[in-house]
Amino acid sequence: MFRWDVVGQNLFSQLFLNAAWTTLWIAVIAQTFGVIIGLFLALMRVSRFPFLAWPVRFYVWLFRGSPVLVQILILYFGLPNVFPSLVTYITVYSATLIALSLNEGAYMSEIIRAGITSVDTGQMEAAKSLGMRYSLAMRRIILPQAARVIIPPLGNEFNNMLKTTSLASVIGLFELTYTAQVYGSQGFVIFELLIVATLYYLVLTTLWGYIQNWIERRIDPDRATKAGLREQKGWTGRVLSFGSPRSDWTLGGGPPPGK
Amino acid sequence: MSIEQSNGYGVEMVRAEQIVKRFGHLTVLNGVDLSVKRGQVVVIIGPSGSGKTTLLRCINHLEKIDSGRIYIDGQLVGYREVNGRLVEDREAAIAHMRSQVGFVFQRFNLFPHKTALENVIEAPIYVLRQPRDEVTKRAMALLTKVGLVEKAHVFPHKLSGGQQQRVAIARSLAMNPKLMLFDEVTSALDPELVGEVLKVMRQLAEEGMTMVVVTHEMGFARDVADHVIFMDKAVIVEQGTPEQIFDHAENERTRTFLGMIREE
Ligand SMILES: Nc1ncnc2c1ncn2[C@@H]1O[C@H](COP(=O)(O)OP(=O)(O)OP(=O)(O)O)[C@@H](O)[C@H]1O
Ligand SMILES: [Mg+2]
Numbered sequence: 001m002f003r004w005d006v007v008g009q010n011l012f013s014q015l016f017l018n019a020a021w022t023t024l025w026i027a028v029i030a031q032t033f034g035v036i037i038g039l040f041l042a043l044m045r046v047s048r049f050p051f052l053a054w055p056v057r058f059y060v061w062l063f064r065g066s067p068v069l070v071q072i073l074i075l076y077f078g079l080p081n082v083f084p085s086l087v088t089y090i091t092v093y094s095a096t097l098i099a100l101s102l103n104e105g106a107y108m109s110e111i112i113r114a115g116i117t118s119v120d121t122g123q124m125e126a127a128k129s130l131g132m133r134y135s136l137a138m139r140r141i142i143l144p145q146a147a148r149v150i151i152p153p154l155g156n157e158f159n160n161m162l163k164t165t166s167l168a169s170v171i172g173l174f175e176l177t178y179t180a181q182v183y184g185s186q187g188f189v190i191f192e193l194l195i196v197a198t199l200y201y202l203v204l205t206t207l208w209g210y211i212q213n214w215i216e217r218r219i220d221p222d223r224a225t226k227a228g229l230r231e232q233k234g235w236t237g238r239v240l241s242f243g244s245p246r247s248d249w250t251l252g253g254g255p256p257p258g259k
Numbered sequence: 260m261s262i263e264q265s266n267g268y269g270v271e272m273v274r275a276e277q278i279v280k281r282f283g284h285l286t287v288l289n290g291v292d293l294s295v296k297r298g299q300v301v302v303i304i305g306p307s308g309s310g311k312t313t314l315l316r317c318i319n320h321l322e323k324i325d326s327g328r329i330y331i332d333g334q335l336v337g338y339r340e341v342n343g344r345l346v347e348d349r350e351a352a353i354a355h356m357r358s359q360v361g362f363v364f365q366r367f368n369l370f371p372h373k374t375a376l377e378n379v380i381e382a383p384i385y386v387l388r389q390p391r392d393e394v395t396k397r398a399m400a401l402l403t404k405v406g407l408v409e410k411a412h413v414f415p416h417k418l419s420g421g422q423q424q425r426v427a428i429a430r431s432l433a434m435n436p437k438l439m440l441f442d443e444v445t446s447a448l449d450p451e452l453v454g455e456v457l458k459v460m461r462q463l464a465e466e467g468m469t470m471v472v473v474t475h476e477m478g479f480a481r482d483v484a485d486h487v488i489f490m491d492k493a494v495i496v497e498q499g500t501p502e503q504i505f506d507h508a509e510n511e512r513t514r515t516f517l518g519m520i521r522e523e
Contacts, residue, residue: 126368126427129319130382130434131358133350140385144372 006192011199019179020200026096026168026175027161033101034161035154038108043138045113056109063106069167072099076171096168104161111153115146148219155212162204176200271333272297272438272469273318278327280313287313289493290327295438295486300470302480304504305490306516311473312365314490315440318471319360320353331356332437358386361431361439365447367423369415375402375426376411379433387434394433401429405459421452425459432463439463441472477520481505489513 010016041059044052063071076095080087119142127137169178180197184190275293279286287310295301303311316322318329320337328345329336337353338345370378379398383389402408405425407418415423424444431439441460445453457479464470464483474480480487480501487504489497489512497510508514 120368122364122366122368123370125321126362126364126370128354129321129357129360129362130430131354131386132382133354136385140381141370145370 003189003192006187006189007195010193010196015179015183016176016196016200019174019176019197020204022173023162023165023175023200024204026093026100026165026173027158030097030100030104030165031158031161033097034104034108034157035112037101037105038110038112041105041109042112042116045109046116060106060109063103064110068099068103068164069170071103072096072167072171075099092168092171092173095171096165096173100161100164100168104157107157108154111157112146112150115148115150116142118149119145151219152212152216155208155215159205159208159212162208163201166201270297271295272299272331273471274328274330275314275318276328278314278317278329279325280310280317280322281325286493288317288324291490291493291495293488293495295469295471297469298467299485300464300468300472300483301486301488302484302501303471303473303488303490304475304477304480304516305488305496309490310493311490312442315362315442315471315473318440319357319362321362323347331360354386358382358434359437361428361434361436363424363427363431363439363441363444365443367415367420367427367447369423369427369430371415374412374414375407375418375429378415378426379430382430383433398429398433401432402426404432404462405429406455419452420448421455424448424456428456428459428463438469438471441470441474443473443475445474445476475520477505477517489516491516 041056045056047053072095075098076090076092080090123141123145124134124137127141128134132140165175166177168175169181172178174182176197177194180193181190184193271294273293273295275291278288278291278293280288291310291314293301293314303314305311313322317324318331318336320329323337328338334356335348336356337348339348339352369375370381373381376395376398379401380391380394383394383397384391399408399411402411405428407422407425407429410418410422410426415426418426428444444460445456448456453476457476460470460472460479461483472480472484482501484501487498487501488495489504489508489510491512497504497508497513504513505517508517
């Protein structure tokens with residue numbers, strides 16, 4: 001029989017609040033490192049040096065082509081076996097964070113690369129002809145424009161990340177899923193506690209959904225125009241509000257050529 | 260010494276020797292020589308695909324060349340000589356050369372995430388490392404000069420093509436270039452907007468700016484050019500004063516081309 005009272009008791013318990021907090025910070029940190037790794041990989045991938053691009057292809061192939069669950073297991077059980085000196089460094093936390101970050105880096109690198117290549121080539125040429133070096137042009141001209149294209153899929157990636165953290169349960173990290181499993185089987189209330197965990201996941205992803213909507217509205221050209229966001233000077237205003245009602249340039253447009 | 264010489268007028272600003280440029284098997288420039296003196300306005304005309312854009316892009320090394328040499332103000336462009344062989348120059352050296360050469364594109368290429376003013380001040384601040392307030396003052400003066408000071412805080416997509424192109428010219432001028440390259444800067448514009456851009460270019464020419472201009476605007480070429488070059492099929496076919504080219508062209512291809520242009 002399903003015990004609603006157990007669900008009620010655990011919904012706001014310290015135990016589950018802690019577990020939810022763990023899920024959240026693991027996801028935030030892994031996503032952050034994923035973005036940083038992805039940015040570096042993407043920059044290597046778009047560089048004109050093949051010796052930089054090839055390792056990235058390999059990396060992406062490796063991490064996208066194998067399950068993240070296996071990657072977590074390899075880091076936690078496999079590596080210390082082969083390199084005993086690593087034992088002190090490999091904890092459930094570090095193994096999870098490293099595996100999730102490396103894996104996310106592969107996905108983010110593809111997203112960021114797509115963002116960079118969506119910027120019209122004329123932008124890099126204009127920057128160069130003003131005397132900018134490649135790195136400066138990338139930082140000041142290309143990446144801010146690529147950000148508009150990168151941010152929506154980045155939001156989806158974080159939604160996924162919130163849920164992917166549950167895989168850390170296999171190595172015994174007390175995030176939401178493992179917490180529900182352990183305490184649920186102790187008291188024969190596993191179904192009830194898994195429901196509690198599910199409710200927490202739903203809250204986290206729903207809240208993120210609202211934040212994502214808010215961000216995407218800011219970078220959505222038409223709404224940004226209506227709200228007059230372009231005149232804002234805050235960082236979101238600066239970074240995100242350069243939308244245009246004719247946002248053809250994000251798609252490599254610019255004014256139509258010809259007569 | 261004449262006054263002209265003491266001003267540097269007449270000294271060679273651009274010198275290109277036997278430029279060869281290929282894209283795969285296609286030879287786009289086949290031994291092109293060019294000489295532009297300081298203060299001169301050189302206009303390049305020619306049919307589509309003749310290599311005009313490519314020549315301009317080679318001058319500021321947006322394209323590598325397969326052989327030949329280009330000098331700007333006596334300095335070899337894009338390459339260094341090492342034991343008699345040419346090797347491509349360091350990025351910093353190429354960037355430094357480009358910072359002294361303005362390039363205006365057919366499609367403007369303004370930075371869409373920056374206002375008109377921000378477009379103009381970007382390179383002086385981040386490339387030349389000049390103080391922001393000083394640069395801003397100069398940028399406002401330049402925007403006034405191109406007639407757009409009231410659009411300083413407007414983003415490019417809210418400007419007409421002609422206005423965008425004038426901002427692009429101001430953006431180049433903010434670097435105090437010693438040479439300006441213009442690649443068909445009016446051909447993406449609606450006809451009624453062409454005049455305002457040409458007016459700015461005329462004024463620049465009068466002020467003594469050294470300019471290489473690729474254009475289909477024959478009226479402009481006739482009035483403003485000191486020297487006209489007609490290119491066809493990867494080579495310079497004929498060159499001379501505007502009168503020589505427009506009124507007394509010797510080459511059959513030049514006459515045919517000009518005839519077609521006049522009919523349009
Ligand atoms: N990046 C490139 N790769 C391959 N071919 C190119 C490239 N750029 C130009 N070409 C070719 O080189 C030739 C000369 O091109 P270019 O743009 O210099 O001509 P143009 O005289 O400027 O013509 P238009 O009046 O149409 O602008 C053309 O046949 C063109 O297709
Ligand atoms: Mg051209």
